[in-house]
Amino acid sequence: MTRVLVCDDEPHIVRALKVVLREAGFEAVTAATGEEALDRAAVRPPDAAILDLVLPDIDGIEVCRRLRTWTEMPILVLSAVGDEDEKVRALEAGADDYVVKPFGPKELVARLQAALRRAGGSAADPVLRADGLEVDVAAHVVRVEGVEVHLTPIEFDLLKTLLRHRGRLLTHRALLTEVWGAAYEHDTATLRTHMSNLRRKVDPAGERIRTDPGVGYRFA
Amino acid sequence: MTRVLVCDDEPHIVRALKVVLREAGFEAVTAATGEEALDRAAVRPPDAAILDLVLPDIDGIEVCRRLRTWTEMPILVLSAVGDEDEKVRALEAGADDYVVKPFGPKELVARLQAALRRAGGSAADPVLRADGLEVDVAAHVVRVEGVEVHLTPIEFDLLKTLLRHRGRLLTHRALLTEVWGAAYEHDTATLRTHMSNLRRKVDPAGERIRTDPGVGYRFA
DNA sequence: GTCACTCGTCACGACGCCGTCAGACCGGCG
């Protein structure tokens, strides 16, 4: 689900935005101050941000500018004032849109979706990361310690399945039915071979993929 | 210089916009009707478009939709009415922004620049570049190491699609439906042939277009 | 200590996919 960071100091606005976004199919992450917004974005980057201009600590424009030093996510700026210079400053600071309160919920969602659509073209896909491992599921790209590694289709599906249930134990049966199909349910020999090949490519040190003897495998 | 297509049926608005844009460093191309705007854009694609919603012949939203069938240029929609449903319709039709009259000239320019920034690079370049490869999508011109290369329509679409999703793996199905249409979904033989021809013309060294056996192709 | 079991690894053969070429078809143009 697409995650949107909402930063506003007025609780009732935050609550309203949360409802609107949830109904439109987004997941809202909230922050009441600029610092908090920057922290949240740093810890787990959202797919877009909605910032109020007036915040208790730092200016919304400054938040926007700092976000832009490391991310290209769509940023919408909200404000109660429609002052033209303010709009220009926000847009020049890297905001994608400037919406004046009061605004309709449908308009906000439409503007957010327009910004996301525009960013989706050039922006990077969501990437699963773990240790020095990066898996871009959409682009079918796997990098180990930064260098790209070629995986065969089966190896990629195997790694994807392991990573999707990161930490959880996956039985042989679960992996075989997920990757090969129900007919291969008991073909553990094949699974061993491909797991070996996968490890050689993405886990030469043997730290990431653990085997639970007699049961299955898990991604640490 | 960045060229902006301005479409409005009120002459004094067009004149005002022209001045504003010129002062901001843009070149303005004008049209008074929707059809004229579509014609001008087709003959020589501008880098962005500003469309009034109310036009003598066809709806501004319809113009927007038709432009979107072949171009991704930033589109700003202007309107005298701030009706929310109208905004949503315009944004869903592919517009990047919706500005309600009356608006300040600086705001308009800032919004235009924000849209251009987001659209790709910073400015006027409809040219996709990678390695020693240049693809001018609008002009249908391809250069390899500086020398122009002739591509057939299919080869051009193929290269355009690969380049637009640079780095991402495109399955056979995705390429076939994108370039040929849904009916050719399983016609991999044709795809192979054209991919071979395309490689001979734009990638004789075999470094740019990669094959993922059993899955598809990608542009490195 | 021995046995049974499972796991990881390697080598090998089979199969299917890939790249390439030659040729047929078709519409546009002179």
Added chain:
DNA sequence: CGCCGGTCTGACGGCGTCGTGACGAGTGAC
């Protein structure tokens, strides 16, 4: 009517991927 560029099809050699079997290592039960 003949030429020509563009597209699709079929055939063929080559190579990558996959599944199988064999072998040694590790582990726990008795």
